Amino acid sequence: xxxxxGLHILDFFWVxxxxxxxxxxxxxxxxxVRIESQGRPEVLRHAPPFGGGVSGLNRSAYYANYNxxxxxxGLNMAHPKAVDIVKRFVPWADVVTENFTxxxxxxxxxxxxxxxxxxxxxxxxxxxxxxxxxxxxRQPGFGPVLSSLSGMTGLTGxxxxxxxxxxxxxxxxxxxxxxxxxxxAALDYRRRTxxxxxxxxxxxxAALHFMAPPILECANNDRExxxxxxxxxxxxxxxxxxxQGEDRWCTIACMTDTDWQALCQVMGHPSWTQxxxxxxxxxxxxxxxxxxxxxxxxxxxWDAYELMHTLQDAGVPAGVVYTNKEIIEDTQLAHRGxxxxxxxxxxGRHPVQRSEFRLSQAPAEHRWxxxxxxxxxxxxxxxxxxMHDDEIQALxxxxxxxxxxxxxxxx
Amino acid sequence: xxxxxxxxxxxxxxxxDMTHEWCLMSSKILADLGADVLQIEPPGGHPARRLxxxxxxxxxxxxxxxxxxxxxxKRSISLDITTSDGQHLLKRLVSSAHFLIESGAxxxxxxxGLGYADLAAVNPELIVxxxxxxxxxxxxxxxxxxxxxxxxLSGFMYVTxxxxxxxxxxxxxxxxxxxxxxxxxxxxxxHMHRTLTxxxxxxxxxxxEAVARALANAPQSYALEASIIKxxxxxxxxxxxxxxxxxxxxxxxxxxxxxxxxxxxxxSVNAFVRWMAEDGMGDGYLESLDFATLGYxxxxxxxxxxxxxxxxxxxxxxxxxxxxEGATSRRILLFPVSSPQDILENPQLQxxxxxxxxxxxxxxxxxxxxxxxxxxxxxxLRMRRFPPKLGEHNxxxxxxxxxxxxxxxxxxxxxxxx
Numbered sequence: 146x147x148x149x150x151g152l153h154i155l156d157f158f159w160v161x162x163x164x165x166x167x168x169x170x171x172x173x174x175x176x177x178v179r180i181e182s183q184g185r186p187e188v189l190r191h192a193p194p195f196g197g198g199v200s201g202l203n204r205s206a207y208y209a210n211y212n213x214x215x216x217x218x219g220l221n222m223a224h225p226k227a228v229d230i231v232k233r234f235v236p237w238a239d240v241v242t243e244n245f246t247x248x249x250x251x252x253x254x255x256x257x258x259x260x261x262x263x264x265x266x267x268x269x270x271x272x273x274x275x276x277x278x279x280x281x282x283r284q285p286g287f288g289p290v291l292s293s294l295s296g297m298t299g300l301t302g303x304x305x306x307x308x309x310x311x312x313x314x315x316x317x318x319x320x321x322x323x324x325x326x327x328x329x330a331a332l333d334y335r336r337r338t339x340x341x342x343x344x345x346x347x348x349x350x351a352a353l354h355f356m357a358p359p360i361l362e363c364a365n366n367d368r369e370x371x372x373x374x375x376x377x378x379x380x381x382x383x384x385x386x387x388x389q390g391e392d393r394w395c396t397i398a399c400m401t402d403t404d405w406q407a408l409c410q411v412m413g414h415p416s417w418t419q420x421x422x423x424x425x426x427x428x429x430x431x432x433x434x435x436x437x438x439x440x441x442x443x444x445x446x447w448d449a450y451e452l453m454h455t456l457q458d459a460g461v462p463a464g465v466v467y468t469n470k471e472i473i474e475d476t477q478l479a480h481r482g483x484x485x486x487x488x489x490x491x492x493g494r495h496p497v498q499r500s501e502f503r504l505s506q507a508p509a510e511h512r513w514x515x516x517x518x519x520x521x522x523x524x525x526x527x528x529x530x531x532m533h534d535d536e537i538q539a540l541x542x543x544x545x546x547x548x549x550x551x552x553x554x555x556x
Numbered sequence: 557x558x559x560x561x562x563x564x565x566x567x568x569x570x571x572x573d574m575t576h577e578w579c580l581m582s583s584k585i586l587a588d589l590g591a592d593v594l595q596i597e598p599p600g601g602h603p604a605r606r607l608x609x610x611x612x613x614x615x616x617x618x619x620x621x622x623x624x625x626x627x628x629x630k631r632s633i634s635l636d637i638t639t640s641d642g643q644h645l646l647k648r649l650v651s652s653a654h655f656l657i658e659s660g661a662x663x664x665x666x667x668x669g670l671g672y673a674d675l676a677a678v679n680p681e682l683i684v685x686x687x688x689x690x691x692x693x694x695x696x697x698x699x700x701x702x703x704x705x706x707x708x709l710s711g712f713m714y715v716t717x718x719x720x721x722x723x724x725x726x727x728x729x730x731x732x733x734x735x736x737x738x739x740x741x742x743x744x745x746x747h748m749h750r751t752l753t754x755x756x757x758x759x760x761x762x763x764x765e766a767v768a769r770a771l772a773n774a775p776q777s778y779a780l781e782a783s784i785i786k787x788x789x790x791x792x793x794x795x796x797x798x799x800x801x802x803x804x805x806x807x808x809x810x811x812x813x814x815x816x817x818x819x820x821x822x823x824s825v826n827a828f829v830r831w832m833a834e835d836g837m838g839d840g841y842l843e844s845l846d847f848a849t850l851g852y853x854x855x856x857x858x859x860x861x862x863x864x865x866x867x868x869x870x871x872x873x874x875x876x877x878x879x880x881e882g883a884t885s886r887r888i889l890l891f892p893v894s895s896p897q898d899i900l901e902n903p904q905l906q907x908x909x910x911x912x913x914x915x916x917x918x919x920x921x922x923x924x925x926x927x928x929x930x931x932x933x934x935x936x937l938r939m940r941r942f943p944p945k946l947g948e949h950n951x952x953x954x955x956x957x958x959x960x961x962x963x964x965x966x967x968x969x970x971x972x973x974x
């Protein structure tokens with residue numbers, strides 16, 4: 146019996162943050178119906194890499210990473226009859242999810258206040274970039290921008306250069322850590338009390354919890370942290386050191402005197418390590434530039450993996466700086482089964498990243514790959530909405546419902 | 557049924573938190589959702605209390621802003637679980653707890669007779685969440701991973717930073733925060749299972765996996781195209797040979813402006829190009845392109861070299877505030893690279909009354925905290941308690957709940973158990 150068996154989600158989530166959140170639910174047994182329109186396919190369907198290197202709405206492995214185990218329902222939201230179809234789902238839905246700009250669901254007449262009469266204990270989760278209300282509520286956004294509004298970008302980078310954004314739409318992968326517990330807590334509250342509610346997330350307000358100490362420092366001490374590349378405020382050596390080959394690195398972080406002594410042992414106690422300057426943590430921190438040069442001169446002769454294994458075996462915290470290739474090939478991630486390889490006719494064989502936790506009594510399941518646009522429209526109409534075939538056909542001909550686009554050459 | 561003023565989503569549930577400093581956020585999420593979280597501290601105080609910054613620079617275990625960031629809404633008891641008395645007390649607490657969250661090295665708790673099997677024997681309904689760098693087993697399970705090491709082994713560093721220098725970590729340590737958040741999520745999925753089965757289970761969280769899930773499409777780019785994604789500084793690779801630019805210097809700092817194709821970003825770039833023209837800094841080539849129909853990953857290195865200079869000149873001529881104001885009225889995807897002060901003053905956060913001030917009898921001024929991570933219409937998240945003092949709730953728990961006599965509590969105190 147899966148943990149979320151019987152949980153019904155009507156899912157308007159798009160891009161990464163939303164679909165990633167519902168992907169956890171799908172792995173553990175929830176039934177998720179994604180509403181998508183051919184007229185405005187969601188951004189990730191246009192994002193590489195594509196199966197066979199050919200772009201197409203059903204060919205994105207980026208999209209496929211977040212949308213396995215979900216049903217694809219094609220609905221032309223621009224059609225006047227579309228909203229009625231959505232409302233027919235509501236009595237079935239435990240949860241309705243959306244992360245459109247605030248005002249979008251309201252414009253369609255699908256706000257929480259509109260849906261609640263159809264299902265009084267409905268839970269709705271909205272996850273806009275900046276939340277409802279406020280002067281910038283309707284500002285369109287995208288992932289990397291929230292890294293900057295939340296202060297993550299400002300603190301990342303070299304002190305003598307402009308700041309650099311953490312890779313990608315980074316906060317898209319931070320916010321689900323808050324959205325998921327909130328949604329499941331609301332479901333539990335409803336189970337106990339019969340009361341649903343609207344969960345309204347501002348992605349910025351959630352992401353800021355990953356930056357709480359520096360923000361509290363500014364708010365309470367009127368002091369702003371500065372970017373420091375890879376340095377630690379109190380500890381040295383603490384850096385990414387160059388290894389053999391091009392652009393090969395190994396991090397070393399001697400968090401204690403013991404770690405430092407173990408590093409010296411592995412290095413064979415070269416005379417420079419006896420220098421008074423490096424005898425204490427404070428000394429190593431004070432003379433960090435020289436220390437980094439000396440350690441880096443030593444690591445440069447090492448293969449990054451051998452260095453990591455040798456140092457870790459001696460109790461020194463160290464690790465290869467993995468490329469994306471090395472992530473795919475990593476033996477620890479393979480041991481965890483992190484990448485679940487799935488087959489899709491247009492994406493081809495592709496890795497889906499599973500949930501990062503293992504439940505001892507409830508395995509995650511990957512039952513089918515990400516749906517094509519409109520792949521399950523007819524099936525969902527029959528099985529969930531209880532529509533007869535002639536009604537379904539009429540709605541397809543009327544271009545309200547949309548069915549699988551694969552027949553059109555995978556475009 | 558209308559909930560009372562004090563209704564909260566997780567109020568019936570007790571959480572025992574034994575995590576280290578970087579995983580405190582896991583139970584904080586549950587505490588904010590209403591759970592009764594007991595932070596179990598060594599009798600000398602949780603190591604997090606030694607981490608700065610400190611309130612008004614008072615370097616003191618009851619003034620750590622780091623501790624305060626992640627322990628609002630929690631209670632504190634002191635307990636030395638390395639002692640047999642301590643283990644006995646923990647098991648008594650376990651018998652009435654719903655969740656236990658820990659972040660010891662694999663096998664560390666089992667060596668104390670407090671592994672999952674030991675605790676499940678006491679309370680089969682207990683959910684134990686274990687958060688480790690790599691998981692409970694596997695070739696790296698015993699590796700030490702401070703944040704820098706973990707972020708490197710998660711693939712995140714290689715793709716962050718400038719091309720001509722070393723790879724960079726995110727400037728505030730996030731490796732364990734990702735695992736902590738995942739721990740809260742995994743705990744709640746296990747809880748949903750418990751409502752069906754009546755039993756608990758072990759939730760084994762890997763921080764490396766959590767951060768590997770923050771790599772966007774980089775793993776897939778290798779798997780499908782054998783592309784190695786490289787760090788680009790102000791740019792970002794969107795596929796094997798295509799790029800977008802994100803960071804731009806302006807008059808008084810930096811802004812992010814997503815310069816790429818794709819539906820949303822493309823319309824924004826078109827609007828930006830029109831703004832340049834209105835301001836007399838237009839560029840013919842830019843105006844000839846329709847970025848909305850160019851795909852998300854369609855801009856090549858050559859195109860970038862041609863179009864970046866005129867955009868750079870325009871942005872450099874304006875301040876963060878001017879650029880943001882112009883962007884909001886034109887629906888352009890442009891935002892300032894905020895400093896902590898910018899974040900405090902952010903008009904959107906101010907309008908939503910995000911920041912929360914809590915007063916404390918011993919402090920001269922209220923302390924400013926972050927606000928709720930979700931607005932819940934029926935059960936609003938509230939700040940119910942100031943972060944706890946060390947062992948603040950020892951009597952509430954040991955005397956009033958477990959029924960220990962005062963003499964027993966004194967003995968435990970004397971022998972360093974609590």
